[in-house]
Amino acid sequence: MANYELYYWSNIQGRGEFVRLALEDAGADYVDVGRGPRGDDAVARGMKGGLGGTRPFGPPYLRHGKIVVAQTANVLAYLGPRLGLVPKGEPARLAAHQHQLTIADFVVEIHDTHHPEGPTLYYEDQKPSSRRRAAAFLAARLPLFMGYFEDVLEENGGRHIIGRSVSYVDLSLYQIALGLGYAFPRAFGRYQKKIPRLMALRDRIAERPGIAAYLASERRIPFNEDDLFRHYPELDK
Amino acid sequence: MANYELYYWSNIQGRGEFVRLALEDAGADYVDVGRGPRGDDAVARGMKGGLGGTRPFGPPYLRHGKIVVAQTANVLAYLGPRLGLVPKGEPARLAAHQHQLTIADFVVEIHDTHHPEGPTLYYEDQKPSSRRRAAAFLAARLPLFMGYFEDVLEENGGRHIIGRSVSYVDLSLYQIALGLGYAFPRAFGRYQKKIPRLMALRDRIAERPGIAAYLASERRIPFNEDDLFRHYPELDK
Numbered sequence: 383m384a385n386y387e388l389y390y391w392s393n394i395q396g397r398g399e400f401v402r403l404a405l406e407d408a409g410a411d412y413v414d415v416g417r418g419p420r421g422d423d424a425v426a427r428g429m430k431g432g433l434g435g436t437r438p439f440g441p442p443y444l445r446h447g448k449i450v451v452a453q454t455a456n457v458l459a460y461l462g463p464r465l466g467l468v469p470k471g472e473p474a475r476l477a478a479h480q481h482q483l484t485i486a487d488f489v490v491e492i493h494d495t496h497h498p499e500g501p502t503l504y505y506e507d508q509k510p511s512s513r514r515r516a517a518a519f520l521a522a523r524l525p526l527f528m529g530y531f532e533d534v535l536e537e538n539g540g541r542h543i544i545g546r547s548v549s550y551v552d553l554s555l556y557q558i559a560l561g562l563g564y565a566f567p568r569a570f571g572r573y574q575k576k577i578p579r580l581m582a583l584r585d586r587i588a589e590r591p592g593i594a595a596y597l598a599s600e601r602r603i604p605f606n607e608d609d610l611f612r613h614y615p616e617l618d619k
Numbered sequence: 620m621a622n623y624e625l626y627y628w629s630n631i632q633g634r635g636e637f638v639r640l641a642l643e644d645a646g647a648d649y650v651d652v653g654r655g656p657r658g659d660d661a662v663a664r665g666m667k668g669g670l671g672g673t674r675p676f677g678p679p680y681l682r683h684g685k686i687v688v689a690q691t692a693n694v695l696a697y698l699g700p701r702l703g704l705v706p707k708g709e710p711a712r713l714a715a716h717q718h719q720l721t722i723a724d725f726v727v728e729i730h731d732t733h734h735p736e737g738p739t740l741y742y743e744d745q746k747p748s749s750r751r752r753a754a755a756f757l758a759a760r761l762p763l764f765m766g767y768f769e770d771v772l773e774e775n776g777g778r779h780i781i782g783r784s785v786s787y788v789d790l791s792l793y794q795i796a797l798g799l800g801y802a803f804p805r806a807f808g809r810y811q812k813k814i815p816r817l818m819a820l821r822d823r824i825a826e827r828p829g830i831a832a833y834l835a836s837e838r839r840i841p842f843n844e845d846d847l848f849r850h851y852p853e854l855d856k
Contacts, residue, residue, distance in 0.1 A: 431774070436714040436781065439721040439767050451713045453720035460713060476688045476697060477673040483690035483723075484676040490727050491737070498735045499748055500728070500755040511736055511748040518737040530676050537668070544673065 408465035469545030556587035561611035645702035706782030753854035793824035798848035
């Protein structure tokens with residue numbers, strides 16, 4: 383049995399991808415349960431309890447021995463020290479987790495560009511408000527979040543968001559930059575000139591052996607329009 | 620100088636309230652900086668850095684000696700053991716934090732009932748989509764989140780969400796139940812019959828000495844329509 387079991391939907395990158403990137407970068411011994419023979423049914427079943435610990439509200443969640451832990455940022459805070467993807471010491475770990483939670487807030491706003499009226503309605507049923515939310519997102523929120531991380535990166539020397547080596551936060555920022563480029567090629571293409579350090583970070587992360595091997599494998603799910611980052615040209619002005 | 624300095628806006632409960640409730644319940648030695656002579660300017664200034672540690676993206680954030688920590692759930696994870704508001708041991712702390720992060724997700728959805736098109740527009744400029752989002756929230760999302768916590772509470776014996784004593788998660792669920800009752804008196808008034816354990820938890824928390832004294836004090840900011848929980852009758856069907 384693998385050391386770590388990741389439970390997440392098999393057809394999307396979604397929030398699970400932030401965990402997958404950490405496991406892949408570290409070369410961890412893990413299985414992506416939803417993508418294996420037990421499939422998404424096993425992911426859904428685990429949310430009813432029975433794996434141990436308290437019940438997840440939703441995926442991703444991780445099983446490691448007797449520990450079952452849910453919520454993306456919580457999973458990464460748990461894995462970080464075990465995978466060598468966060469500096470030692472409480473101040474650095476609090477800072478890394480703080481940044482991951484800010485990324486989680488940003489992820490909700492990215493998602494809501496195509497679901498402003500909530501997750502219970504289809505995109506097709508909320509297009510006018512999606513256009514308005516995406517416009518406000520691209521004009522104000524994207525620059526606010528990405529500008530913040532560009533500044534934090536600069537203040538820390540430009541190569542890592544925290545400490546002096548790559549952390550799970552850097553891997554997550556890589557995924558954010560890549561996803562924004564997929565979803566908003568026009569608007570993010572224009573904006574990215576303002577965040578040179580984040581774009582260089584994205585390029586460095588892509589070349590890490592674990593990440594490069596993962597991207598070239600069948601394990602990496604392509605971006606798609608059932609996912610968090612969706613390319614709808616009408617939202618990309 | 621007080622042991623803890625909380626930095627949050629002076630005119631709203633907002634996300635800062637989850638931290639205030641923990642500090643008040645524990646009778647902690649703290650100052651609410653924004654509500655003191657230095658006011659909201661000090662809250663805004665701290666977000667530019669200079670207090671130590673990495674920079675907060677937004678409030679609430681907490682200063683404790685040399686530690687500066689931001690993101691509501693991260694602040695509570697930091698305070699929990701220090702205030703005796705979380706059980707000992709890694710599994711219980713992971714579970715408590717997991718629940719707090721699910722509450723954070725729920726808080727975004729509560730907020731977005733009156734801001735579906737994002738935080739950069741006024742409510743008055745997004746009323747039609749607010750009506751649709753609020754309707755979907757009350758029909759599907761409120762029962763999903765509150766039903767989940769009711770079940771977790773039941774599975775843990777009915778009195779506490781985690782462990783065998785009151786944790787910061789119980790205090791946050793108290794605030795959620797109270798806020799939903801303020802924002803949606805009609806819809807939540809009907810729904811609350813389905814979550815008897817959460818409603819009993821709400822009533823028990825209100826009687827705790829630290830909480831009762833806080834609620835009776837000037838320190839507790841009344842619910843208001845610049846805040847997270849807003850009572851707009853047109854959204855409460």
